[in-house]
Amino acid sequence: DTAVSQTPKYLVTQMGNDKSIKCEQNLGHDTMYWYKQDSKKFLKIMFSYNNKELIINETVPNRFSPKSPDKAHLNLHINSLELGDSAVYFCASSQWTASYGYTFGSGTRLTVV
Amino acid sequence: AQSVTQLGSHVSVSEGALVLLRCNYSSSVPPYLFWYVQYPNQGLQLLLKYTTGATLVKGINGFEAEFKKSETSFHLTKPSAHMSDAAEYFCAVTQMNRDDKIIFGKGTRLHILP
Numbered sequence: 001d002t003a004v005s006q007t008p009k010y011l012v013t014q015m016g017n018d019k020s021i022k023c024e025q026n027l028g029h030d031t032m033y034w035y036k037q038d039s040k041k042f043l044k045i046m047f048s049y050n051n052k053e054l055i056i057n058e059t060v061p062n063r064f065s066p067k068s069p070d071k072a073h074l075n076l077h078i079n080s081l082e083l084g085d086s087a088v089y090f091c092a093s094s095q096w097t098a099s100y101g102y103t104f105g106s107g108t109r110l111t112v113v
Numbered sequence: 114a115q116s117v118t119q120l121g122s123h124v125s126v127s128e129g130a131l132v133l134l135r136c137n138y139s140s141s142v143p144p145y146l147f148w149y150v151q152y153p154n155q156g157l158q159l160l161l162k163y164t165t166g167a168t169l170v171k172g173i174n175g176f177e178a179e180f181k182k183s184e185t186s187f188h189l190t191k192p193s194a195h196m197s198d199a200a201e202y203f204c205a206v207t208q209m210n211r212d213d214k215i216i217f218g219k220g221t222r223l224h225i226l227p
Contacts, residue, residue: 043217056214098207098215099145104156
């Protein structure tokens, strides 16, 4: 059983489209996160949710909207995709706070053409 | 604000040689420190973490790291490199608050030479 699973693994789409990435964790963790990894491997946090409550909302274009229907799921919807959105998006989860460390999903490679 | 600096974006060592990846952190409060490894086309995997207590932390795959408060360092070592250790390594820091996140360094790519 995969602890943190993301779908899809690869996503190729045209500029202007809207797309969603889904994340699910079966670890019973309370907090989930979205990170963006750019082409230079730099990891930057986007959002975090604790038990369905938005905790962290970094400076991210409002075309990005997270949704957490329950504490085991955190989805990321992106409107009007731009070339600069191309990156690998990682979902992660932790027990209550980040100090416990994260368990990462395997990532979604988004390519906007 | 917390931050992490990894010295050297690329490090090459011969198979069987000592691996040393350097990490310095900045934190105004006691830090929680991590090393993660990322193999190609995969997510990040936790190697080890320091919370409190013993300053020498042992992790998976024979890696260990030592927390040195006076030097604000958390260097990662392995006595003998293996070809399978070739990957990207990230040092990271956080603190114990509900609204905190893990801040990652820029990564060090470890190359193993045969």
